[in-house]
Amino acid sequence: MWRTARDSVCLLCRSAAVPRSTLLESGQTWLSSTSQRSLSTTSALHARDRERARPSRMVLSDRVARGPRTDSRTDSSKQTRERPAGPWAATNRTVANIDPARRHKGQRSVVLTRPGAATTDATDRARPGARDRKPRERAYDDKDDHRKALKMQRALTTIPYRERQNVKARISDIESFTQFRLLPSLQEAVSNEVLKGMVDIKPTPVQKLAIPLLLGQTLGRRTPEPAAAVAAAPREGPRYRRPETDRKEFLLAAETGSGKTLAYLLPIMNALKLAEADDAAAKAYDERLEAEKQHRNGTPVSEWIDKFEPHPNTARPRAVVLVPTAELVQQVLSAAKKIAHVAKLKVRAVSSNYSHGKIHRNMYSNSGIDMVVATPHLLAAMAEQDPNILARVHHLVVDEADSLFDRSFSPETSKIVDRAMPALKQLILCSATIPRRLDSYLAAHFPDVHRVATPNLHAIPRRVQLGVIDVSREPYRNNKLLACADAIWSIGKDAAEHEGLDKGEVDVKRIMVFVNERETTQEVADYLISKGIDAVALHRDTPENRQSEMLATFTSNEAMRISRDEVELNKQAILAKSGGANSRHLANTKVIVATDLASRGIDTLAVRHVVLYDVPHTTIDFIHRLGRAGRMGRRGRGIVLVGRDDRRDVVAEVKESMFMGQALI
Numbered sequence: 001m002w003r004t005a006r007d008s009v010c011l012l013c014r015s016a017a018v019p020r021s022t023l024l025e026s027g028q029t030w031l032s033s034t035s036q037r038s039l040s041t042t043s044a045l046h047a048r049d050r051e052r053a054r055p056s057r058m059v060l061s062d063r064v065a066r067g068p069r070t071d072s073r074t075d076s077s078k079q080t081r082e083r084p085a086g087p088w089a090a091t092n093r094t095v096a097n098i099d100p101a102r103r104h105k106g107q108r109s110v111v112l113t114r115p116g117a118a119t120t121d122a123t124d125r126a127r128p129g130a131r132d133r134k135p136r137e138r139a140y141d142d143k144d145d146h147r148k149a150l151k152m153q154r155a156l157t158t159i160p161y162r163e164r165q166n167v168k169a170r171i172s173d174i175e176s177f178t179q180f181r182l183l184p185s186l187q188e189a190v191s192n193e194v195l196k197g198m199v200d201i202k203p204t205p206v207q208k209l210a211i212p213l214l215l216g217q218t219l220g221r222r223t224p225e226p227a228a229a230v231a232a233a234p235r236e237g238p239r240y241r242r243p244e245t246d247r248k249e250f251l252l253a254a255e256t257g258s259g260k261t262l263a264y265l266l267p268i269m270n271a272l273k274l275a276e277a278d279d280a281a282a283k284a285y286d287e288r289l290e291a292e293k294q295h296r297n298g299t300p301v302s303e304w305i306d307k308f309e310p311h312p313n314t315a316r317p318r319a320v321v322l323v324p325t326a327e328l329v330q331q332v333l334s335a336a337k338k339i340a341h342v343a344k345l346k347v348r349a350v351s352s353n354y355s356h357g358k359i360h361r362n363m364y365s366n367s368g369i370d371m372v373v374a375t376p377h378l379l380a381a382m383a384e385q386d387p388n389i390l391a392r393v394h395h396l397v398v399d400e401a402d403s404l405f406d407r408s409f410s411p412e413t414s415k416i417v418d419r420a421m422p423a424l425k426q427l428i429l430c431s432a433t434i435p436r437r438l439d440s441y442l443a444a445h446f447p448d449v450h451r452v453a454t455p456n457l458h459a460i461p462r463r464v465q466l467g468v469i470d471v472s473r474e475p476y477r478n479n480k481l482l483a484c485a486d487a488i489w490s491i492g493k494d495a496a497e498h499e500g501l502d503k504g505e506v507d508v509k510r511i512m513v514f515v516n517e518r519e520t521t522q523e524v525a526d527y528l529i530s531k532g533i534d535a536v537a538l539h540r541d542t543p544e545n546r547q548s549e550m551l552a553t554f555t556s557n558e559a560m561r562i563s564r565d566e567v568e569l570n571k572q573a574i575l576a577k578s579g580g581a582n583s584r585h586l587a588n589t590k591v592i593v594a595t596d597l598a599s600r601g602i603d604t605l606a607v608r609h610v611v612l613y614d615v616p617h618t619t620i621d622f623i624h625r626l627g628r629a630g631r632m633g634r635r636g637r638g639i640v641l642v643g644r645d646d647r648r649d650v651v652a653e654v655k656e657s658m659f660m661g662q663a664l665i
């Protein structure tokens with residue numbers, strides 16, 4: 001049989017070009033002229049190669065230059081065998097050099113549970129309840145969400161509504177604090193001290209979820225565990241992966257004014273009492289103290305304590321609560337002391353509200369210390385000098401965790417967490433908002449954190465209404481200051497009409513005005529004063545004890561009534577401050593103009609009106625600022641001033657979300 005050698009190649013140099021006329025007999029091979037020359041001149045050619053080149057033995061392949069066969073060539077083992085070894089082995093490949101079996105195993109398909117947060121299915125599987133949800137179901141909440149402006153500047157972690165419903169169902173059976181496995185002294189503290197005077201005391205959703213969990217008690221209906229906040233994939237190696245200890249980490253996330261403080265204080269103080277009962281050194285000390293008391297026959301033993309025997313807990317607290325401001329230290333301390341009074345525990349504060357001597361006496365008191373409520377900067381500085389302060393901390397709470405793990409606080413907070421970590425049994429992070437950056441931080445640093453989120457997290461309650469004033473319109477003509485003063489005058493006059501000012505007493509309305517920049521606080525306060533309104537500016541540079549003084553009237557639960565004489569005195573003071581620029585005076589309002597400093601955690605139970613002078617930068621700020629009104633089931637009203645350059649679409653969507661009772665994103 002004859003055939004042309006056009007599609008044949010030289011056996012040695014792989015050249016494919018052959019003279020068109022050349023016909024080869026079946027079984028014959030062909031060598032290019034270059035190869036033939038080379039064959040004849042190279043004496044060093046190996047004998048075996050010469051044997052190979054012998055035409056009579058070879059059969060030409062009719063598949064040359066057509067690429068590998070698809071069937072057998074996909075087998076990687078064959079491929080490897082046919083490829084030459086050496087430095088160029090990897091060049092000119094047409095198939096990636098990956099073992100198909102390993103490639104399949106290592107591939108991590110990306111499942112989007114929410115826009116912007118790509119999480120691998122491996123991460124997703126690790127989340128409780130995630131396995132049985134179809135990807136479409138997971139995306140459902142977001143697909144139906146038509147809030148474009150909020151999606152563009154999305155700041156908060158999303159929790160699907162199905163999971164919120166699960167949580168709601170789970171806690172629906174819990175009706176009373178008595179269902180919690182708390183010691184009798186703590187049960188007594190709740191009804192007789194902390195929530196004294198309230199009828200029909202019931203735990204709030206965050207308390208129903210967190211108290212049993214922190215106590216290690218199983219309570220409520222058994223429904224699938226909520227995945228709660230969706231974690232982004234870790235970006236760096238986890239810093240605090242739980243070792244083989246029984247340490248547990250929790251994130252308690254619940255709406256503003258929902259009783260988070262009590263949700264962590266009760267279980268921690270319960271644990272302190274139980275630990276005290278097991279502490280042999282403390283028991284022996286108590287026995288010696290009792291003996292000394294009897295020996296002294298009723299005279300005080302303080303001298304004995306001070307001079308001879310400090311308590312084993314001296315400067316070794318077993319619980320620490322971190323909060324961002326001195327004002328919050330005072331607030332948490334006050335709640336903790338009410339419980340401690342009944343439970344016989346010692347709680348002390350470390351904040352800039354106290355002198356250096358007082359802080360030292362608090363910490364190093366010979367009568368011992370069980371719990372410290374502190375700001376991170378001061379406690380970190382004390383621990384720097386005496387690291388043993390944190391050596392026995394079993395319970396560490398980071399309240400307002402999104403602030404305390406933010407840039408300004410994070411180094412100090414982390415130092416305290418690091419030092420306390422070896423002895424820690426429970427690390428409790430608490431927040432009313434889970435920003436996406438906190439979410440990623442937790443996924444990276446505390447991958448084992450147990451997330452507890454209430455059904456209404458990130459939703460501003462419907463009992464808080466939001467009114468919008470368009471400042472660009474008449475009569476304001478972009479004068480925000482005028483619009484703000486006008487809004488406050490309207491609130492005051494409205495209240496006066498309803499309550500009647502001629503009774504000899506005036507019911508004072510407390511109003512908070514929030515601005516974005518510190519510099520604006522004083523400008524707005526001065527303008528309001530010039531319009532006869534009793535206003536003060538509160539910002540970071542205001543001395544902390546002055547801040548506490550200013551906020552004191554806003555945090556009191558009691559109605560604020562002043563006599564006509566006091567009204568007259570106030571009027572004179574305001575007129576004097578304004579330099580007699582205005583003879584009008586709004587008698588029944590008290591205003592604080594503040595930055596975000598006053599928007600975090602302050603329990604402003606008395607505030608019903610919040611004015612957002614500037615449109616907040618994020619939904620996080622909307623939640624915290626509006627969260628100062630309408631706390632613990634009360635009604636509230638927010639008024640936002642929208643100028644020409646403000647994001648009207650964002651405000652409209654926030655208003656709509658509030659009306660619908662929808663969580664902000």
Ligand SMILES: Nc1ncnc2c1ncn2[C@@H]1O[C@H](COP(=O)(O)OP(=O)(O)OP(=O)(O)O)[C@@H](O)[C@H]1O
Nearest residue numbers: 202203204256257258259260261262432601603632
């Ligand atoms: N079960 C309850 N019933 C009624 N009132 C409660 C209950 N628990 C707490 N409170 C009260 O609710 C108020 C708000 O509580 P708390 O300051 O702990 O809220 P929060 O969730 O920490 O708010 P924020 O997120 O703004 O810091 C407090 O005055 C507290 O005494």
